[in-house]
Amino acid sequence: MKQSLGAKTIAVPTPVWLIGTYDEEDKPNLMTAAWGGICCSRPPCVQVSLRAATYSHGNIKRRKAFTVNIPSDEHWREADYIGIVSGRDNDKIADAGFTVSKSLLVDAPMVEECGLVIECRLKETIELGLHTMFVGEIMDVKADEAVLSGDKLDIKKLQPIIFNPGDSGYFKVGEKISDAFKQRIPP
Amino acid sequence: MKQSLGAKTIAVPTPVWLIGTYDEEDKPNLMTAAWGGICCSRPPCVQVSLRAATYSHGNIKRRKAFTVNIPSDEHWREADYIGIVSGRDNDKIADAGFTVSKSLLVDAPMVEECGLVIECRLKETIELGLHTMFVGEIMDVKADEAVLSGDKLDIKKLQPIIFNPGDSGYFKVGEKISDAFKQRIPP
Numbered sequence: 001m002k003q004s005l006g007a008k009t010i011a012v013p014t015p016v017w018l019i020g021t022y023d024e025e026d027k028p029n030l031m032t033a034a035w036g037g038i039c040c041s042r043p044p045c046v047q048v049s050l051r052a053a054t055y056s057h058g059n060i061k062r063r064k065a066f067t068v069n070i071p072s073d074e075h076w077r078e079a080d081y082i083g084i085v086s087g088r089d090n091d092k093i094a095d096a097g098f099t100v101s102k103s104l105l106v107d108a109p110m111v112e113e114c115g116l117v118i119e120c121r122l123k124e125t126i127e128l129g130l131h132t133m134f135v136g137e138i139m140d141v142k143a144d145e146a147v148l149s150g151d152k153l154d155i156k157k158l159q160p161i162i163f164n165p166g167d168s169g170y171f172k173v174g175e176k177i178s179d180a181f182k183q184r185i186p187p
Numbered sequence: 188m189k190q191s192l193g194a195k196t197i198a199v200p201t202p203v204w205l206i207g208t209y210d211e212e213d214k215p216n217l218m219t220a221a222w223g224g225i226c227c228s229r230p231p232c233v234q235v236s237l238r239a240a241t242y243s244h245g246n247i248k249r250r251k252a253f254t255v256n257i258p259s260d261e262h263w264r265e266a267d268y269i270g271i272v273s274g275r276d277n278d279k280i281a282d283a284g285f286t287v288s289k290s291l292l293v294d295a296p297m298v299e300e301c302g303l304v305i306e307c308r309l310k311e312t313i314e315l316g317l318h319t320m321f322v323g324e325i326m327d328v329k330a331d332e333a334v335l336s337g338d339k340l341d342i343k344k345l346q347p348i349i350f351n352p353g354d355s356g357y358f359k360v361g362e363k364i365s366d367a368f369k370q371r372i373p374p
Contacts, residue, residue: 049225
Protein backbone atom coordinates (compact mmCIF):
# COMPACT_ATOMS: atom_id res chain seq x y z
CA MET A 1 0.00 0.00 0.00
CA LYS A 2 1.55 3.26 -1.14
CA GLN A 3 1.29 6.44 0.85
CA SER A 4 0.59 9.93 -0.49
CA LEU A 5 3.41 12.49 -0.53
CA GLY A 6 1.11 15.18 -1.92
CA ALA A 7 0.99 17.06 -5.22
CA LYS A 8 4.70 17.90 -5.32
CA THR A 9 7.59 18.00 -7.78
CA ILE A 10 9.12 14.76 -6.59
CA ALA A 11 10.71 12.82 -9.46
CA VAL A 12 14.18 11.41 -9.98
CA PRO A 13 16.65 11.76 -11.49
CA THR A 14 16.63 15.50 -12.11
CA PRO A 15 19.71 17.22 -13.53
CA VAL A 16 21.94 19.98 -12.21
CA TRP A 17 22.53 22.13 -15.25
CA LEU A 18 24.06 25.59 -15.60
CA ILE A 19 22.02 27.67 -18.04
CA GLY A 20 24.16 30.21 -19.88
CA THR A 21 22.70 33.47 -21.24
CA TYR A 22 23.66 37.05 -22.14
CA ASP A 23 21.85 40.09 -20.78
CA GLU A 24 21.05 43.28 -22.72
CA GLU A 25 24.56 44.59 -22.22
CA ASP A 26 26.26 41.33 -23.28
CA LYS A 27 27.09 40.43 -19.69
CA PRO A 28 27.09 36.63 -19.41
CA ASN A 29 24.99 34.98 -16.73
CA LEU A 30 24.61 31.47 -15.36
CA MET A 31 21.85 29.95 -13.32
CA THR A 32 21.42 26.45 -11.96
CA ALA A 33 18.35 24.53 -13.11
CA ALA A 34 17.00 21.13 -12.13
CA TRP A 35 13.72 21.47 -14.00
CA GLY A 36 14.73 20.30 -17.45
CA GLY A 37 15.06 17.38 -19.81
CA ILE A 38 15.25 16.28 -23.40
CA CYS A 39 11.90 16.62 -25.17
CA CYS A 40 12.31 15.78 -28.86
CA SER A 41 14.66 13.74 -31.05
CA ARG A 42 14.02 15.41 -34.43
CA PRO A 43 14.67 18.29 -34.28
CA PRO A 44 16.73 17.58 -31.18
CA CYS A 45 15.30 19.66 -28.34
CA VAL A 46 15.83 20.19 -24.63
CA GLN A 47 13.59 22.05 -22.20
CA VAL A 48 14.60 24.11 -19.21
CA SER A 49 12.02 25.72 -16.95
CA LEU A 50 12.76 28.95 -15.12
CA ARG A 51 10.83 31.33 -12.89
CA ALA A 52 10.02 34.71 -14.43
CA ALA A 53 11.77 36.32 -11.45
CA THR A 54 15.17 35.01 -12.53
CA TYR A 55 17.59 37.21 -14.42
CA SER A 56 18.14 34.41 -16.95
CA HIS A 57 14.43 34.36 -17.85
CA GLY A 58 14.55 37.86 -19.35
CA ASN A 59 17.84 37.07 -21.03
CA ILE A 60 16.41 34.06 -22.88
CA LYS A 61 13.30 36.00 -23.90
CA ARG A 62 15.42 38.75 -25.41
CA ARG A 63 18.34 36.82 -26.88
CA LYS A 64 16.37 33.72 -27.96
CA ALA A 65 19.22 31.43 -27.03
CA PHE A 66 20.80 29.59 -24.11
CA THR A 67 23.40 26.95 -23.37
CA VAL A 68 23.09 23.94 -21.08
CA ASN A 69 26.44 23.45 -19.35
CA ILE A 70 26.83 20.23 -17.37
CA PRO A 71 29.14 20.57 -14.38
CA SER A 72 30.87 17.57 -12.81
CA ASP A 73 30.47 16.60 -9.18
CA GLU A 74 33.81 18.32 -8.47
CA HIS A 75 31.98 21.60 -9.14
CA TRP A 76 28.96 20.98 -6.94
CA ARG A 77 29.81 23.92 -4.68
CA GLU A 78 30.05 26.25 -7.68
CA ALA A 79 26.76 24.91 -9.08
CA ASP A 80 25.06 25.27 -5.71
CA TYR A 81 26.36 28.84 -5.29
CA ILE A 82 25.25 29.82 -8.80
CA GLY A 83 21.79 28.49 -7.96
CA ILE A 84 21.47 30.69 -4.88
CA VAL A 85 22.87 34.08 -5.94
CA SER A 86 21.29 36.30 -8.64
CA GLY A 87 23.35 37.51 -11.57
CA ARG A 88 21.42 40.78 -11.48
CA ASP A 89 23.63 42.17 -8.71
CA ASN A 90 26.66 39.85 -8.69
CA ASP A 91 29.45 38.70 -10.94
CA LYS A 92 28.81 35.14 -9.90
CA ILE A 93 30.63 33.60 -12.85
CA ALA A 94 33.91 35.16 -11.74
CA ASP A 95 33.08 34.49 -8.08
CA ALA A 96 32.61 30.81 -8.93
CA GLY A 97 35.95 30.78 -10.74
CA PHE A 98 34.37 29.90 -14.08
CA THR A 99 35.45 31.15 -17.50
CA VAL A 100 32.96 31.67 -20.33
CA SER A 101 33.37 32.13 -24.05
CA LYS A 102 30.83 32.99 -26.73
CA SER A 103 29.19 30.13 -28.56
CA LEU A 104 29.80 30.47 -32.29
CA LEU A 105 26.41 28.92 -33.09
CA VAL A 106 24.03 30.59 -30.64
CA ASP A 107 23.83 33.92 -28.85
CA ALA A 108 24.86 32.58 -25.43
CA PRO A 109 28.03 31.92 -23.41
CA MET A 110 29.63 28.50 -22.81
CA VAL A 111 31.40 27.46 -19.60
CA GLU A 112 34.94 26.23 -20.23
CA GLU A 113 35.04 24.24 -17.00
CA CYS A 114 31.99 22.12 -17.90
CA GLY A 115 32.86 18.96 -19.82
CA LEU A 116 29.67 19.01 -21.90
CA VAL A 117 27.85 22.02 -23.35
CA ILE A 118 24.61 22.02 -25.35
CA GLU A 119 24.03 25.04 -27.61
CA CYS A 120 20.36 25.92 -28.02
CA ARG A 121 18.28 28.31 -30.06
CA LEU A 122 14.93 29.14 -28.46
CA LYS A 123 12.17 27.24 -30.25
CA GLU A 124 9.12 27.47 -27.96
CA THR A 125 8.15 29.42 -24.84
CA ILE A 126 5.37 27.88 -22.79
CA GLU A 127 3.93 29.58 -19.71
CA LEU A 128 2.98 26.91 -17.19
CA GLY A 129 2.52 28.88 -13.95
CA LEU A 130 5.38 29.78 -11.63
CA HIS A 131 7.76 28.46 -14.29
CA THR A 132 8.16 29.26 -17.97
CA MET A 133 9.30 26.34 -20.09
CA PHE A 134 11.87 27.25 -22.71
CA VAL A 135 12.28 24.62 -25.40
CA GLY A 136 15.62 24.97 -27.13
CA GLU A 137 16.55 23.38 -30.40
CA ILE A 138 19.95 21.76 -29.96
CA MET A 139 22.29 23.22 -32.60
CA ASP A 140 25.36 21.33 -31.37
CA VAL A 141 26.77 19.48 -28.38
CA LYS A 142 30.38 20.21 -27.48
CA ALA A 143 32.52 18.02 -25.27
CA ASP A 144 35.96 17.95 -23.73
CA GLU A 145 37.98 14.96 -24.84
CA ALA A 146 38.29 14.05 -21.16
CA VAL A 147 34.57 13.12 -20.97
CA LEU A 148 34.56 10.91 -24.08
CA SER A 149 35.32 7.25 -24.66
CA GLY A 150 35.95 7.09 -28.37
CA ASP A 151 33.42 9.53 -29.81
CA LYS A 152 30.73 8.85 -27.18
CA LEU A 153 29.87 10.67 -23.97
CA ASP A 154 31.17 8.66 -21.01
CA ILE A 155 28.94 9.54 -18.05
CA LYS A 156 31.47 8.12 -15.58
CA LYS A 157 34.09 10.52 -16.91
CA LEU A 158 31.74 13.51 -16.98
CA GLN A 159 30.32 12.63 -13.52
CA PRO A 160 27.26 14.89 -13.69
CA ILE A 161 25.39 15.70 -10.51
CA ILE A 162 22.04 14.00 -9.82
CA PHE A 163 19.50 16.03 -7.82
CA ASN A 164 16.76 14.52 -5.68
CA PRO A 165 14.02 17.15 -5.17
CA GLY A 166 12.51 14.83 -2.55
CA ASP A 167 15.22 15.62 0.00
CA SER A 168 17.22 18.35 -1.79
CA GLY A 169 20.29 16.15 -2.05
CA TYR A 170 23.06 15.96 -4.66
CA PHE A 171 24.28 12.52 -5.68
CA LYS A 172 26.94 10.95 -7.89
CA VAL A 173 26.41 8.61 -10.81
CA GLY A 174 27.18 5.04 -9.77
CA GLU A 175 28.20 1.90 -11.60
CA LYS A 176 26.97 0.83 -15.03
CA ILE A 177 24.02 -1.57 -15.01
CA SER A 178 23.84 -2.53 -18.69
CA ASP A 179 23.59 -1.32 -22.22
CA ALA A 180 20.00 -0.42 -23.20
CA PHE A 181 17.78 -1.98 -25.89
CA LYS A 182 18.90 -5.56 -25.20
CA GLN A 183 15.87 -7.21 -23.58
CA ARG A 184 13.81 -8.21 -26.62
CA ILE A 185 12.03 -11.09 -24.88
CA PRO A 186 10.19 -11.03 -21.52
CA PRO A 187 12.75 -11.01 -18.70
CA MET B 188 39.24 23.04 -26.86
CA LYS B 189 35.93 21.24 -27.03
CA GLN B 190 34.99 19.06 -29.97
CA SER B 191 31.62 18.91 -31.71
CA LEU B 192 29.42 15.86 -31.19
CA GLY B 193 26.75 17.23 -33.55
CA ALA B 194 23.16 18.38 -33.07
CA LYS B 195 22.09 15.39 -30.98
CA THR B 196 20.04 14.61 -27.89
CA ILE B 197 23.05 14.12 -25.64
CA ALA B 198 22.35 15.32 -22.11
CA VAL B 199 22.64 13.66 -18.72
CA PRO B 200 21.10 12.54 -16.52
CA THR B 201 17.96 11.40 -18.29
CA PRO B 202 15.40 9.25 -16.46
CA VAL B 203 14.04 5.78 -17.14
CA TRP B 204 10.34 6.16 -16.44
CA LEU B 205 7.41 3.87 -17.16
CA ILE B 206 4.47 5.87 -18.49
CA GLY B 207 1.12 4.31 -17.55
CA THR B 208 -2.01 4.81 -19.67
CA TYR B 209 -5.33 3.17 -20.58
CA ASP B 210 -6.44 2.51 -24.12
CA GLU B 211 -9.98 2.90 -25.49
CA GLU B 212 -11.00 -0.46 -24.08
CA ASP B 213 -9.50 0.19 -20.65
CA LYS B 214 -6.52 -2.04 -21.31
CA PRO B 215 -3.56 -0.69 -19.35
CA ASN B 216 -0.32 0.05 -21.17
CA LEU B 217 3.20 0.95 -20.16
CA MET B 218 6.01 2.46 -22.17
CA THR B 219 9.52 3.43 -21.20
CA ALA B 220 10.49 7.07 -21.64
CA ALA B 221 13.78 8.87 -21.14
CA TRP B 222 12.64 12.17 -22.64
CA GLY B 223 11.04 13.81 -19.60
CA GLY B 224 11.55 16.04 -16.60
CA ILE B 225 9.92 18.35 -14.11
CA CYS B 226 8.85 21.63 -15.70
CA CYS B 227 6.91 23.72 -13.16
CA SER B 228 6.68 24.01 -9.38
CA ARG B 229 3.26 25.68 -9.08
CA PRO B 230 1.17 23.99 -10.29
CA PRO B 231 3.56 21.04 -10.04
CA CYS B 232 4.10 19.68 -13.55
CA VAL B 233 6.16 17.02 -15.28
CA GLN B 234 6.69 16.59 -19.02
CA VAL B 235 7.09 13.35 -20.95
CA SER B 236 7.73 13.35 -24.68
CA LEU B 237 6.53 10.50 -26.87
CA ARG B 238 6.49 9.74 -30.58
CA ALA B 239 3.07 9.82 -32.23
CA ALA B 240 3.71 6.25 -33.42
CA THR B 241 3.57 4.87 -29.87
CA TYR B 242 0.41 3.28 -28.52
CA SER B 243 0.70 5.40 -25.37
CA HIS B 244 0.56 8.63 -27.40
CA GLY B 245 -3.03 7.98 -28.51
CA ASN B 246 -3.95 6.81 -25.04
CA ILE B 247 -2.84 10.09 -23.43
CA LYS B 248 -4.59 12.15 -26.12
CA ARG B 249 -7.87 10.33 -25.47
CA ARG B 250 -7.78 9.78 -21.71
CA LYS B 251 -6.02 13.07 -20.80
CA ALA B 252 -4.03 11.38 -18.05
CA PHE B 253 -0.90 9.34 -17.39
CA THR B 254 1.25 8.10 -14.57
CA VAL B 255 5.02 8.26 -14.22
CA ASN B 256 6.18 5.05 -12.54
CA ILE B 257 9.83 4.97 -11.46
CA PRO B 258 11.35 1.49 -11.55
CA SER B 259 14.39 0.57 -9.49
CA ASP B 260 17.60 -0.77 -10.98
CA GLU B 261 16.45 -4.28 -10.03
CA HIS B 262 13.81 -3.89 -12.75
CA TRP B 263 16.09 -2.65 -15.52
CA ARG B 264 15.37 -5.72 -17.68
CA GLU B 265 11.61 -5.16 -17.35
CA ALA B 266 12.00 -1.44 -18.14
CA ASP B 267 14.19 -2.22 -21.14
CA TYR B 268 11.74 -4.83 -22.44
CA ILE B 269 8.78 -2.46 -22.02
CA GLY B 270 10.69 0.13 -24.02
CA ILE B 271 11.18 -2.22 -26.97
CA VAL B 272 7.83 -4.01 -27.37
CA SER B 273 4.57 -2.25 -28.36
CA GLY B 274 1.46 -2.64 -26.18
CA ARG B 275 -0.64 -2.59 -29.34
CA ASP B 276 -0.05 -6.28 -29.98
CA ASN B 277 1.34 -7.58 -26.66
CA ASP B 278 0.38 -7.91 -23.04
CA LYS B 279 3.75 -6.60 -22.03
CA ILE B 280 2.69 -5.67 -18.50
CA ALA B 281 1.94 -9.31 -17.69
CA ASP B 282 5.00 -10.45 -19.66
CA ALA B 283 7.16 -8.17 -17.52
CA GLY B 284 5.60 -9.60 -14.37
CA PHE B 285 4.15 -6.25 -13.33
CA THR B 286 0.81 -5.63 -11.62
CA VAL B 287 -1.20 -2.47 -12.21
CA SER B 288 -4.10 -0.88 -10.35
CA LYS B 289 -6.23 2.10 -11.24
CA SER B 290 -5.20 5.47 -9.87
CA LEU B 291 -8.04 6.96 -7.82
CA LEU B 292 -7.08 10.48 -8.86
CA VAL B 293 -6.39 10.20 -12.59
CA ASP B 294 -7.58 8.02 -15.44
CA ALA B 295 -4.42 5.89 -15.67
CA PRO B 296 -2.92 2.75 -14.16
CA MET B 297 -0.20 2.61 -11.49
CA VAL B 298 2.54 -0.03 -11.28
CA GLU B 299 2.62 -1.78 -7.90
CA GLU B 300 6.24 -2.84 -8.31
CA CYS B 301 7.52 0.74 -8.75
CA GLY B 302 8.43 2.42 -5.50
CA LEU B 303 7.35 5.88 -6.65
CA VAL B 304 4.38 6.82 -8.83
CA ILE B 305 3.39 10.30 -10.04
CA GLU B 306 -0.29 10.75 -11.00
CA CYS B 307 -0.81 13.31 -13.76
CA ARG B 308 -3.70 15.00 -15.50
CA LEU B 309 -2.86 16.23 -18.98
CA LYS B 310 -2.37 20.01 -18.92
CA GLU B 311 -0.66 20.85 -22.22
CA THR B 312 0.13 19.06 -25.49
CA ILE B 313 2.95 20.58 -27.52
CA GLU B 314 3.95 19.24 -30.94
CA LEU B 315 7.70 19.61 -31.33
CA GLY B 316 8.49 17.36 -34.29
CA LEU B 317 9.08 13.63 -34.00
CA HIS B 318 8.00 13.87 -30.37
CA THR B 319 4.89 15.32 -28.76
CA MET B 320 5.46 16.81 -25.34
CA PHE B 321 2.75 16.02 -22.82
CA VAL B 322 2.82 18.27 -19.76
CA GLY B 323 1.00 16.65 -16.86
CA GLU B 324 -0.14 18.43 -13.74
CA ILE B 325 0.98 16.34 -10.78
CA MET B 326 -2.12 15.50 -8.72
CA ASP B 327 -0.27 13.34 -6.21
CA VAL B 328 2.94 11.40 -5.69
CA LYS B 329 2.62 7.98 -4.10
CA ALA B 330 5.49 6.07 -2.52
CA ASP B 331 6.21 2.73 -0.92
CA GLU B 332 7.39 3.09 2.65
CA ALA B 333 10.50 1.18 1.55
CA VAL B 334 11.74 4.15 -0.54
CA LEU B 335 11.25 6.78 2.17
CA SER B 336 13.45 8.01 5.00
CA GLY B 337 10.99 9.67 7.34
CA ASP B 338 8.51 11.33 4.99
CA LYS B 339 11.08 12.12 2.27
CA LEU B 340 12.02 10.25 -0.89
CA ASP B 341 15.34 8.46 -0.34
CA ILE B 342 16.94 8.10 -3.78
CA LYS B 343 19.37 5.45 -2.49
CA LYS B 344 16.43 3.31 -1.40
CA LEU B 345 14.46 3.86 -4.63
CA GLN B 346 17.59 3.34 -6.78
CA PRO B 347 16.17 4.77 -10.02
CA ILE B 348 17.93 4.06 -13.29
CA ILE B 349 20.00 6.80 -14.93
CA PHE B 350 20.14 6.73 -18.74
CA ASN B 351 22.99 8.15 -20.81
CA PRO B 352 21.72 8.81 -24.36
CA GLY B 353 25.34 9.38 -25.36
CA ASP B 354 26.20 5.68 -25.22
CA SER B 355 22.76 4.11 -24.52
CA GLY B 356 23.86 2.91 -21.09
CA TYR B 357 21.93 2.42 -17.85
CA PHE B 358 23.62 3.46 -14.61
CA LYS B 359 22.99 3.38 -10.87
CA VAL B 360 22.79 6.32 -8.51
CA GLY B 361 26.00 6.61 -6.51
CA GLU B 362 26.96 8.13 -3.21
CA LYS B 363 25.56 11.35 -1.78
CA ILE B 364 27.65 14.46 -2.45
CA SER B 365 25.90 17.02 -0.24
CA ASP B 366 22.64 18.66 0.66
CA ALA B 367 21.73 21.44 -1.77
CA PHE B 368 21.29 25.18 -1.10
CA LYS B 369 24.24 25.43 1.31
CA GLN B 370 26.88 27.39 -0.62
CA ARG B 371 25.78 30.98 0.02
CA ILE B 372 29.25 32.47 -0.43
CA PRO B 373 31.66 31.94 -3.34
CA PRO B 374 33.30 28.51 -3.01
